[in-house]
């Protein structure tokens with residue numbers, strides 16, 4: 185049993201902390217939201233009065249927060265209270281630059297750290313089936329792996345500090361672009377009188393095959409479990425896709441990479457979200473491309 189502190193008990197962090205409790209760990213948590221604290225308490229988490237108090241006896245700390253500025257503020261608050269040898273893992277999706285700065289803060293204090301964002305959404309957090317993509321020193325990764333495995337199905341070491349965040353935004357840039365490509369193909373098929381099922385049957389076994397088509401098909405019918413069959417309820421909300429595409433664009437600008445389709449996808453998702461669809465599943469962009477509200 186490891187003493188674990190968990191800061192950020194929201195939609196993702198709440199069920200992740202609950203899975204650590206189920207696995208037999210002693211988990212002390214903190215969140216600014218009283219409702220999240222109440223839920224965590226009901227799940228067996230000991231709720232502390234502040235982030236610094238939560239980490240006092242922790243061997244491992246996990247943070248699951250909205251953005252880079254929250255992670256840096258929380259890490260600056262908790263690092264001085266941590267015992268020697270403690271490991272700090274950030275599972276939030278944040279910009280690569282902030283992730284590297286967070287590692288730097290831990291380094292200054294001689295603490296081990298890992299950036300370990302996740303894929304799999306709230307369902308994956310609840311079912312402990314997340315994929316973790318980790319960046320940091322190999323020994324920090326080896327120490328984190330048994331803990332992360334209690335919250336997910338796959339844990340991948342992607343490289344040094346920031347590599348986990350880099351993998352996350354590159355993957356989600358592929359996803360945003362490919363969903364728009366699949367949506368455009370279905371809209372063109374409609375104009376050409378080709379049925380959704382016929383396009384699916386061909387493309388899903390041809391060179392157009394991809395996850396956006398075969399798992400998350402943006403039209404109702406061919407893949408019964410896709411959000412298109414459930415009124416485009418998320419799933420993966422358009423607001424989160426937009427967040428990740430913006431992070432990819434920030435990273436592209438900072439590193440000098442050319443990502444014209446990533447930039448276009450970010451623009452399209454911004455238009456879609458600003459038109460009031462930010463809470464819809466990101467596959468709902470097909471209705472926007474078609475010019476209908478679905």
Ligand code: NAD
Pocket residue numbers: 191192193194195196197214215216217220235248249250251254257258275276277278302303304305306419420421424427
């Ligand atoms: P959320 O808003 O539900 O949870 C974030 C929590 O952090 C909130 O409860 C908030 O009160 C808390 N918080 C903010 N500042 C704090 C502070 N200073 N101290 C303590 N608590 C603080 O968001 P979420 O959906 O759980 O997402 C968390 C992270 O996971 C984000 O970075 C998001 O991009 C990423 N992510 C989300 C999903 C998803 O499907 N929701 C999927 C993959 C990755």
